[in-house]
Amino acid sequence: MVDHLLGTWKSTSCENFDAYMKELGVGLATRKLGKLAKPSVTISADGDVVTIQTKSAFKNNEISFKLGEEFDETTPDDRKTKSIVTLENGSLNQVQNWDGKETTIKRKVVDGKMVVECTMNDITCTRIYEKA
Numbered sequence: 001m002v003d004h005l006l007g008t009w010k011s012t013s014c015e016n017f018d019a020y021m022k023e024l025g026v027g028l029a030t031r032k033l034g035k036l037a038k039p040s041v042t043i044s045a046d047g048d049v050v051t052i053q054t055k056s057a058f059k060n061n062e063i064s065f066k067l068g069e070e071f072d073e074t075t076p077d078d079r080k081t082k083s084i085v086t087l088e089n090g091s092l093n094q095v096q097n098w099d100g101k102e103t104t105i106k107r108k109v110v111d112g113k114m115v116v117e118c119t120m121n122d123i124t125c126t127r128i129y130e131k132a
Contacts, residue, residue: 008042009114009129020125026077
C-alpha cells in the first residue's frame with residue numbers, strides 16, 4: 001500500500017513555502033514561524049489506517065485516514081478542511097477543501113528521498129525529506 005513512504009523523514013530543503021502559505025491565506029506572523037520550521041514527518045500504517053505525524057519546533061500535527069475516504073482535518077495553520085487521500089502511481093495525494101478553496105499535497109519517493117509538492121492555484125511549494 002504505502003510501504004515505500006513508511007518511516008520517519010527529516011526536512012532537508014524547502015522551496016517557495018512562503019508564497020504557498022500566502023496563497024493559502026496564512027498571516028505574516030505564522031508564515032515567518034512556518035519558514036523557520038524544519039519538520040520531521042512520520043508515516044505509519046495500522047491495517048488500512050494511515051497516520052501522518054508532523055513535528056517541528058513551531059507546531060505538531062497528526063492526521064489518520066483510510067485511503068479514498070473523506071475526513072475532517074484541522075491543519076497546522078488552523079484551517080478546517082474536508083480532506084481525502086488517494087494513492088496513485090506510488091504517490092500519496094491529499095486534497096484539502098475549505099471555504100470554496102482547494103489545495104493538493106503530493107507525497108512520493110524519488111531517488112530514496114520523499115518529495116512533497118504542495119500546490120494551490122498556480123503556486124507550488126516543494127519540500128524534500130530524507131530518511132531520519
